Amino acid sequence: MTEAPHTHFRRHRFPAEIIVQAVWLYYQFPLSFRDVEDLLAERGINVSFQTVSEWAAKFGLKFAHQLRRRSRGHFVDKWQLDEMAVTIKGKKYWLWRAVDANGYVLDALLQSRRNKAAALRLMRKLLKDQGIAPRVMVTDKLRSYSAAKAELMPGVEHRSHKGLNNRAENSHLPLRRRERRMMRFKSARQCQRFVSVRGHVANLFQLRKQLSAADHRQLRSTAITTWREIALSTVLRNAPDKHSRRRRSVKATPPSRDWPQALAAGLPFVFSFKPFLAKPFSLQGASLAFFFQGFKCDLRRVFEGFKALLL
Numbered sequence: 323m324t325e326a327p328h329t330h331f332r333r334h335r336f337p338a339e340i341i342v343q344a345v346w347l348y349y350q351f352p353l354s355f356r357d358v359e360d361l362l363a364e365r366g367i368n369v370s371f372q373t374v375s376e377w378a379a380k381f382g383l384k385f386a387h388q389l390r391r392r393s394r395g396h397f398v399d400k401w402q403l404d405e406m407a408v409t410i411k412g413k414k415y416w417l418w419r420a421v422d423a424n425g426y427v428l429d430a431l432l433q434s435r436r437n438k439a440a441a442l443r444l445m446r447k448l449l450k451d452q453g454i455a456p457r458v459m460v461t462d463k464l465r466s467y468s469a470a471k472a473e474l475m476p477g478v479e480h481r482s483h484k485g486l487n488n489r490a491e492n493s494h495l496p497l498r499r500r501e502r503r504m505m506r507f508k509s510a511r512q513c514q515r516f517v518s519v520r521g522h523v524a525n526l527f528q529l530r531k532q533l534s535a536a537d538h539r540q541l542r543s544t545a546i547t548t549w550r551e552i553a554l555s556t557v558l559r560n561a562p563d564k565h566s567r568r569r570r571s572v573k574a575t576p577p578s579r580d581w582p583q584a585l586a587a588g589l590p591f592v593f594s595f596k597p598f599l600a601k602p603f604s605l606q607g608a609s610l611a612f613f614f615q616g617f618k619c620d621l622r623r624v625f626e627g628f629k630a631l632l633l
Contacts, residue, residue: 329554331381340367341377342553345385348378349523352496352503381556382519388552389522390451398422399457403444403467404490405436406497410507417517418444421493426528427521428452432514441470449474460486496524 329338340362347358355371355378362369400423408415416436420428429448433440441464449455460481461467471480497517507513526548529541 331556336367336369338553340369341381342550344369344374344377345381346523346549348374349382349520350527352500354503378519379515383515384556385549385552386519386522388555389526392548392552393426393522393525394451395453397426397428397452398424399454400460401428401448401456401458402460402487402490403441404462404487404494405464406494408432408501408507408513410510410513415510415513416440417497417513419490419493419517419521420444420448421490423489424530425489425493426525427493430514430517430521432510432517436464436466438466438469441466442474445470445474460490462487 330336331338331341334341344358344362347353347361348355353361355374358374359369359371362374401420402423403418403420405416405418408417413434415432415434417430417432418440419430422428429444429451431444431447433443455475455478458479458481459467459471459475460483462484463482468480468482471478497520500516500520501507507516527542527545529538529545533541
């Protein structure tokens with residue numbers, strides 16, 4: 323029997339199954355890129371941690387976008403909002419997060435302020451992503467939530483109490499553990515990208531407690547199947563269309579050998595390649611115009627031409 327051919331992402335050497343597994347390991351468990359590299363090496367897959375980092379950055383947001391589309395409108399209409407302090411390179415940021423009554427992460431937004439404008443930005447993002455306003459909104463005693471809700475959602479019930487927001491407070495704990503494992507976030511962009519992906523991946527594999535073993539295995543199998551379907555849809559989306567019109571291959575015309583003399587004489591010298599014309603620029607009376615898309619210039623010849631021009 324012959325093995326079934328592996329599916330590949332476009333312009334990627336490793337099969338899609340390996341890439342999806344590496345991305346899932348990184349976002350689901352408190353592992354570093356080197357830990358994922360060691361786990362893959364134990365199974366005979368030699369991948370560097372830099373490659374795992376590029377996979378997580380490239381495919382993590384794509385998978386999170388698919389998970390966000392699938393889960394839209396399926397959360398409970400009781401939102402709990404809270405913020406946590408994050409220090410990045412000595413500067414203090416505020417990570418605004420929202421969860422529903424079951425503990426599923428709705429969204430997370432990193433901001434440098436802790437005021438009404440920051441609360442408004444989070445609420446607008448939530449309304450845009452969920453497509454519906456909540457029935458009840460639970461927050462702590464920060465006055466920015468009341469001011470933002472009165473302006474954006476005046477008809478929503480607001481419960482402001484420190485003890486009622488424990489579910490949102492407890493949802494910070496996994497992120498705190500991950501922050502310690504990563505030895506803090508390196509930049510605001512990295513933090514925002516990580517929390518945007520990690521929340522949706524955790525929602526998919528967050529199973530309810532107090533379940534029987536059979537129900538737990540069934541829900542876990544369903545989550546794994548959904549994750550593979552999302553990965554397969556991404557593979558098909560990145561695959562080239564067989565029925566699309568093929569681009570004509572334009573062969574590059576080799577440049578003339580006496581182009582340094584022409585350049586030194588101040589004559590216009592033109593590369594004739596794919597039809598993409600850059601704006602010509604002048605350098606001491608010499609006009610250069612390059613048709614350069616898809617062409618790798620010989621730097622040694624270019625330097626010799628400019629040297630002959632300047633001397």
